[in-house]
Amino acid sequence: MSQTTGAAGPTVRAAEDLRGRTVVLIGGGSGIGLRVAHRVVEAGARVVLGGRTAARLEAAAAELGGAAVTWRTVDTGDTASLAAFFGDIERVDHLFTSAASYQVGPMRELSDEEAASPFDSKFWGQYHAVRLAAPKLARDGSVVLMSGAASARPAGPAPAYVACNAAIEGLGRGLAVELAPVRVNTVAPGTVDGNLWSNRPAAAREAAFAHYRREALLARPATEDEIAQAVVFLFTNGFTTGSTLYTDGGYTLR
Numbered sequence: 001m002s003q004t005t006g007a008a009g010p011t012v013r014a015a016e017d018l019r020g021r022t023v024v025l026i027g028g029g030s031g032i033g034l035r036v037a038h039r040v041v042e043a044g045a046r047v048v049l050g051g052r053t054a055a056r057l058e059a060a061a062a063e064l065g066g067a068a069v070t071w072r073t074v075d076t077g078d079t080a081s082l083a084a085f086f087g088d089i090e091r092v093d094h095l096f097t098s099a100a101s102y103q104v105g106p107m108r109e110l111s112d113e114e115a116a117s118p119f120d121s122k123f124w125g126q127y128h129a130v131r132l133a134a135p136k137l138a139r140d141g142s143v144v145l146m147s148g149a150a151s152a153r154p155a156g157p158a159p160a161y162v163a164c165n166a167a168i169e170g171l172g173r174g175l176a177v178e179l180a181p182v183r184v185n186t187v188a189p190g191t192v193d194g195n196l197w198s199n200r201p202a203a204a205r206e207a208a209f210a211h212y213r214r215e216a217l218l219a220r221p222a223t224e225d226e227i228a229q230a231v232v233f234l235f236t237n238g239f240t241t242g243s244t245l246y247t248d249g250g251y252t253l254r
């Protein structure tokens with residue numbers, strides 16, 4: 001809750017009210033981030049989209065429509081780029097960084113560089129995004145980190161990727177302690193039928209979805225919007241911090 005003082009005296013603003021809030025979505029040009037953008041714009045927030053490709057961001061902003069949406073290119077692998085990105089933003093009420101690009105596979109098949117890529121991009125990318133956003137974060141705002149349910153139940157041999165997601169969940173707890181009263185939470189999706197998998201080879205996608213239909217309690221992959229709904233919940237629940245929300249259809253229970 002935040003206190004604001006108007007002519008009628010102090011009023012209390014609920015965390016769930018996104019009207020006029022600035023929500024920064026790095027990776028918001030596609031996939032889950034873009035679905036979050038739709039939800040928060042509908043709730044009255046201003047959105048700043050970030051990503052590496054101007055054309056993708058421009059198209060996403062056009063899809064969202066209206067003056068509440070702006071975009072800037074940024075690469076989470078480059079701290080100077082992140083500093084310039086946040087330097088242009090006056091205030092950050094909520095931050096979600098679904099931006100990442102990495103390779104996944106068995107220890108015995110990946111080069112060390114490939115194995116490090118989830119940490120380099122997904123872990124350190126989010127760490128640096130939060131560090132550079134921190135001076136702009138509203139005291140009653142929040143950060144949602146992106147991990148993945150592989151942290152708790154690996155779908156196949158990909159130990160560095162599994163460890164990276166577990167590390168991000170630990171990072172969320174650590175940042176919740178350091179940044180309080182800013183809330184910091186983590187969303188851990190299972191397999192999502194969306195943009196990321198649509199850009200992977202069809203055979204791999206079909207195998208992953210079939211595995212999920214067999215193994216998840218809810219017998220299907222998620223939609224991007226189901227994950228976006230969880231992210232918005234974490235933005236707007238004023239008493240949740242340091243938590244990891246497994247939006248995985250019960251995959252980790254079997």
Ligand SMILES: NC(=O)c1ccc[n+]([C@@H]2O[C@H](COP(=O)([O-])OP(=O)(O)OC[C@H]3O[C@@H](n4cnc5c(N)ncnc54)[C@H](OP(=O)(O)O)[C@@H]3O)[C@@H](O)[C@H]2O)c1
Nearest residue numbers: 027030031032051052053075076099100148191192195196
């Ligand atoms: N989809 C799933 O099944 C699933 C499941 C669990 C976890 N996740 C996690 O969700 C995240 C991916 O989100 P998504 O599913 O919505 O996929 P997506 O549509 O591929 O979104 C990723 C977005 O991030 C941007 N991006 C990538 N690298 C970037 C960088 N270095 N700097 C700035 N922007 C960057 C991409 O745009 P540009 O390429 O134009 O920069 C893209 O718009 C990953 O962290 C992934 O591990 C996904």
